Structure formats: C-alpha cells, structure tokens
Amino acid sequence: MARGPNPNFMAGVPELVILNLLREQEMYGYQIVQAIRTGSSGMLSLAEGVIYPVLHELKQEGALKARRQTVEGRSRVYYKLTAKGQTRLTALTRDWTGLTATIQALLGGRHARAV
Amino acid sequence: MPAPFEILGERLLRDGVAPRHVRAYLTELREHLADLIEQECAAGGDAREALRRARAALGDDATLAAAMLARPGVRSLTARAPWLVLGLLPPVAMILLLVPLSVIGSVLLVRGQGAVLGASAITASANLLIIPAMSALFALMAWRQRLAPAWALAGSTIALLFFLHMEFHLGAPNLGAMPPGLRLFYTPDHHVRVGFNMVPIFHPRTWALMAAQWPLVTAQYLLTLLPATWLWLDRRRAERSAA
Numbered sequence: 076m077a078r079g080p081n082p083n084f085m086a087g088v089p090e091l092v093i094l095n096l097l098r099e100q101e102m103y104g105y106q107i108v109q110a111i112r113t114g115s116s117g118m119l120s121l122a123e124g125v126i127y128p129v130l131h132e133l134k135q136e137g138a139l140k141a142r143r144q145t146v147e148g149r150s151r152v153y154y155k156l157t158a159k160g161q162t163r164l165t166a167l168t169r170d171w172t173g174l175t176a177t178i179q180a181l182l183g184g185r186h187a188r189a190v
Numbered sequence: 191m192p193a194p195f196e197i198l199g200e201r202l203l204r205d206g207v208a209p210r211h212v213r214a215y216l217t218e219l220r221e222h223l224a225d226l227i228e229q230e231c232a233a234g235g236d237a238r239e240a241l242r243r244a245r246a247a248l249g250d251d252a253t254l255a256a257a258m259l260a261r262p263g264v265r266s267l268t269a270r271a272p273w274l275v276l277g278l279l280p281p282v283a284m285i286l287l288l289v290p291l292s293v294i295g296s297v298l299l300v301r302g303q304g305a306v307l308g309a310s311a312i313t314a315s316a317n318l319l320i321i322p323a324m325s326a327l328f329a330l331m332a333w334r335q336r337l338a339p340a341w342a343l344a345g346s347t348i349a350l351l352f353f354l355h356m357e358f359h360l361g362a363p364n365l366g367a368m369p370p371g372l373r374l375f376y377t378p379d380h381h382v383r384v385g386f387n388m389v390p391i392f393h394p395r396t397w398a399l400m401a402a403q404w405p406l407v408t409a410q411y412l413l414t415l416l417p418a419t420w421l422w423l424d425r426r427r428a429e430r431s432a433a
Contacts, residue, residue, distance in 0.1 A: 104218055105225040122249025123226070125257035127218050131211060132261045149225075152218055 089129045091171055092119065094138065094156060094164040101142075101155040104130065130154055138163045195219050198251045203336045205259055206269030215258060223248055268335050276328055276337075276345035281352050287320050318406060321349050322413035329417035339422040346418050350411060 096102060096110050107130075108123045133139045138160035141152050156164070195216045202212045226244035227237075235243065248254070258264060268275045328345035331337070400407045 103221075105222050108222075122247075122253045122257075123222060124219050124248040124254045127215050127222075128258045128261050128264065131214060132263055135263050150221065152214075152221075 087167060087170070088119075089121075089126070090133065091164070091167040093126070093129060093133065094160055094167065097139065097154055097156040097160070098164065101153045103151040103153050107154075133160065136163075194223060195251075195254075198254055200336075201251070201255050202258055203334075205255070206265045206335070207258055208264060208266035208269070209334050211258070211264040219248065219254070266335055268331055268337065272337055272341045275331070276341045277348060280324065280328075280345050280349040283324055284321065284349060284352065287324070318410055318413070321346075321410060322416070324349055325414045326417040329421045332418075333421055333424070339418060339425050342421050343415075343418040346414050350414055 092111055093107060096107055096114075102110065104126055105123075108121075108126055111119055111121075130139065130141075134141050134154070136159070137157060139154045140157050141154050143150060143152050145151070198219075199212050199216050202215070203209065207215075223244055226247055227240045230240035230243050231237065249257075325342075325346035329339075329342040332339060332342035
C-alpha cells in the first residue's frame with residue numbers, strides 16, 4: 076500500500092490546490108476531487124468528503140462563490156474563484172514556492188556534503 | 191435504517207456546528223456519494239459493492255466529522271456562547287417585538303374611540319403570545335442545535351423575570367406617576383398613551399399587576415414554560431430510547 080504524504084506538510088495544501096483548480100473554471104466537489112486525483116497521479120489521496128469543509132470555509136471567507144445548478148437531472152453546487160480568492164491563491168502560491176525552494180536547497184546542501 | 195450520514199449530522203450538531211453548515215455538508219456528501227456509486231456501477235460492480243466502495247472512498251464518519259470540526263468558522267454562535275444568545279437576547283428581542291405592536295395599537299387608538307377594542311385586543315394578545323412565542327423560539331433553537339434543555343429554560347425564565355408588559359391608557363400621560371422600568375410611549379395627540387413596561391418581577395409594581403391580572407399572567411407563565419418543558423421531556427424520551 077502506497078504511503079500518503081506526511082500530514083504535517085499538508086497544512087494549507089488543500090486550499091492551494093482547490094483555489095488553483097478553480098482559477099480557470101467553476102467546478103463541483105466531485106469534479107474537484109477527480110481533478111486532484113488525476114493531476115497528482117494519486118499522490119494526493121484523501122477521503123473525498125473532507126473537501127467540503129475546505130470549500131465551505133473558503134466560501135465563508137469570500138475566496139469562493141457557490142451556486143446550485145441542476146445538470147442532467149442532478150443538482151450540483153458549483154464553486155467559482157472570486158477576486159479575494161485570486162489574491163489568496165497568489166499569496167499561497169508564493170509561500171509554497173518559497174517553502175519548496177528552501178527545502179530543495181536544504182536537501183541539495185546535505186546531498187552535496189554526503190558526496 | 192437511518193438515511194446516509196444521518197448519524198454524522200447528529201454528531202456535528204451535538205458538537206456545535208451550525209445547522210446550516212451541517213445541512214449543506216450532508217447534502218453535498220449525498221450528491222457526491224451518488225456520483226461515486228454511479229462511477230462504481232459503470233465500472234461493473236454490483237449495487238451493494240458499489241455502495242460499500244463509494245462510502246469507503248468518501249471517508250468514514252470519524253474522518254468526515256474531524257474535517258468539519260477542524261474549521262472553527264462553522265461553529266454556531268449559540269453553541270459557542272449560549273449564555274449570550276439565550277441569556278442576553280430575551281430582553282432585546284422582547285423590545286424589538288413589542289415596539290411595532292405598540293405603534294399599531296397607538297395608531298388604532300388615535301383614530302377614534304371605536305378602535306379601542308382593537309387596541310385592547312392587540313395589547314392582550316401581545317401579552318399572552320409574545321413571550322411564549324419567544325420561548326418557543328428558544329426551545330426550537332436549542333432543539334435544532336442539540337443544546338441542553340436547560341438553556342431554553344434559562345432563556346424563557348429570563349424573559350419572565352424581566353416581565354415585559356404592554357399597556358395602553360387613554361388620557362394625557364402623567365409622568366409623575368410612572369412606575370419604574372424601561373418605557374416607550376407614543377403620544378401623537380397628547381391624549382393617548384400606549385407603551386410597554388419592562389419591570390423586573392421582584393419589583394412591587396409587578397406583584398400588583400400580577401394580582402390584578404392573575405388569569406392572564408398565569409396563562410402567560412404556563413405558555414412560556416411549556417416549550418422548554420416539552421424539549422426536556424423530548425430529550426429524556428430520546429435518551430431512554432437510545433439506552
């Protein structure tokens with residue numbers, strides 16, 4: 076069985092991934108989960124239902140807007156990025172890029188000493 | 191057999207999540223479950239296996255509850271500070287409910303003596319209905335958010351202790367003879383006085399009023415305590431059937 080990512084390094088990641096996915100088009104929960112699974116090749120595996128508290132909180136904070144629509148007889152809640160969400164995405168992306176660059180540098184330095 | 195996620199919903203309500211968030215969460219989980227079952231069935235699984243796999247993919251109740259409870263923004267104000275909502279709200283709500291009725295009663299009165307009956311009816315029904323209606327609202331809030339019945343009883347008791355009472359009088363107001371308490375008066379032609387008193391129950395004036403209008407006051411008290419009593423009995427019944 077494949078090991079999932081360490082939860083300690085996952086703080087803020089769901090928000091970042093969701094905001095990024097909604098950057099270009101509105102999606103509903105099931106679509107978002109499928110897109111995460113496909114895009115991460117199964118690396119980001121999560122209990123699918125836990126996405127909704129994240130979506131609801133982002134909506135409450137004004138980062139997302141939601142609308143209910145019936146498609147092919149099924150009712151869906153579509154989420155869309157707002158201007159506030161775009162600002163949040165920019166900030167989260169900057170933080171995450173900085174963090175990964177720092178970790179890469181640390182790992183690179185240790186690797187160089189080991190060689 | 192309970193509907194999907196009913197136990198999860200009950201748990202979230204008991205842990206203080208606002209009912210609207212619980213409702214939205216459960217609705218989307220059910221829709222997501224339907225999508226997963228459809229996907230599993232399309233892949234060739236039988237219905238029972240599809241349901242089992244779909245439910246496993248969605249996460250167990252403990253995981254789903256923990257994800258929701260980790261977000262402090264979803265907790266209701268009533269669950270976070272019941273003392274604020276059910277302790278301080280009653281007097282404020284009483285004023286907000288009675289002011290429009292006072293104005294309606296005054297308007298009826300200034301239109302002529304024939305309207306006195308209407309104003310009297312409004313005043314009596316307001317006294318008889320408003321505090322019990324508010325008490326029913328507290329019981330409903332406590333029931334929806336799975337609060338202890340004691341909170342609903344506390345809200346109703348506070349409403350009774352403040353004893354808001356609507357009155358109307360014909361004739362110019364005699365401010366020197368006013369009883370103590372919070373009062374608003376509407377005197378458009380200086381001949382009519384309509385208003386309400388908010389006099390604590392421990393004030394002698396209240397006792398005099400209660401003695402003079404004891405049938406109305408007794409009915410008001412019984413009706414006010416009824417919703418909290420119903421909630422307490424309902425909770426006991428539920429606990430007994432769960433045991």
